[in-house]
Amino acid sequence: METKRIYVDHAATTPMRREVLDAMLPYFSENFGNASTVYAEGREAKKAVSEARDAVAKAIGANTDEIFFTGSGTEADNWAIRGVAFANRAKGNHIITSAVEHHAVLHTCQTLEKEGFEVTYLPVDEFGMVSPEDVKNAICDRTILVTIMTANNEIGTVMPIEEIGKITREKGVIFHTDAVQAIGMMEIDVNKMNVDLLSMTGHKFYGPKGSGALYVKKGIKILPFITGGAQERNKRAGTENVASIVGLGKAISLATSEMGEKAEKLKALRDRFIDRVLEEIPYTRLNGHKTKRLAGNANISFEFIEGESLLLMLDMQGISASSGSACTSGSLDPSHVLLAIGLKHEVAHGSLRVSFGESNTMEDVDRIVDSLKTIVSRLREMSPLYEAVKNK
């Protein structure tokens, strides 16, 4: 019997909503104009882009002319960091970030280190939280940028962005946040958060892949990242991907208008999942903070087993989830986030990330937990590490 598949990897990507697809469709073949042209087709495209820009601005409390479209969240992160670093090079060469950032930020910072910049990678506490005090202490007279994510993609920890922003404002340092995971999950207001730049991508909130945006507060000095034509007010060249931009606009409007109720639903799923797993499966631990975490995110370590095996077995049961094991990251080390919160390598290898979304139900939660109980005990029976514990 074919059972319904359960997708619980919404932190990786989400299915595009029908309303978003419908909004995008006219901008492929019918209204195909280049937004930079003066005639009717071009004006049509330009209007669509401008409406999407309004929608994005409204969703995060920004002004329309502070929103710049990009091709992805990664591009927004790369641009924010490199663009600010080089535009403010005369002021200093020091950048502050955290050990748990997404690779789009971490690898960009590492690249800058090879180009004469100095980067401080702040540690996090056991929950994955950056301390505002640490940010304050790390700022020196050469610091030009602080970049800390709004919420962590692996363990869901929501960072004290507002407080960090207060500090950077006082010190006159530019503050960027990667809010890729946070949009649609929690209230995002760039003014309340005291941020100067903010990255996002549409596909994490039921919009299209290959869509992204960067908020740049008015007055912030930033160099273009992609040079060429005069699109995006000379800041980001390349013919506008109108359909994708329209999709991003539609998706963010839907995500923010329905957020409160949806987040509550996701939290209920998340908490039931976490509670059941911790209660019913021994040798497990929750990674991240119990309450200061993204509504749909659960990250659990199962001792004595390895994450990829767990994922493959879940997949066979029709469940799609994610892990921080080395074997799933394509590298040899387990997730840098799990190591940064102090997990031992072997425990980090056995982690599971479940990220709930709109399609999930309480029945799904129960089916996942029931499957996990069988799978985890089967893998443990096969594990020489468990044998050692059992025989103690």
Next chain:
Amino acid sequence: MYSEKVMDHFSNPRNVGEIEDANAVGQVGNPKCGDIMKIYMKINDETKQIEEVKFKTFGCGAAVATSSMATEMVKGKTIDEALEITNVAVAEALDGLPPVKMHCSNLAQEAIHSAIADYYNRKGIDPTHIVGCNGDCACCHHDHGESEE
């Protein structure tokens, strides 16, 4: 990314378990790297035939599948024949492994060597000239990755 054979051996691994009266036990790998394989054998002292073999593995899909396949391959073989099984042969028997997973097939080969070394060590015979190492494969399992890039 995995062949059907790998998935078959992963989802229905052969020879999982322990042998209580095993006379050859080897463990290789490192929890830090994310894979450990422990292999149990019962070797006939007269014929030097591997009569029984079981394994336990902590690791990814490829680690489990290579453990399963390697135990199938050594079962019934003599020590000399078992020592001839290479990591490439284990990988080929599984219709290949993704390049980043080739180290898992080393693990299986090393586990076999480690168990056979243990067999000789228990008898007070230095296994170095037979197995090619002293059997402390947990230490020499250092070919993890870097060379594969």
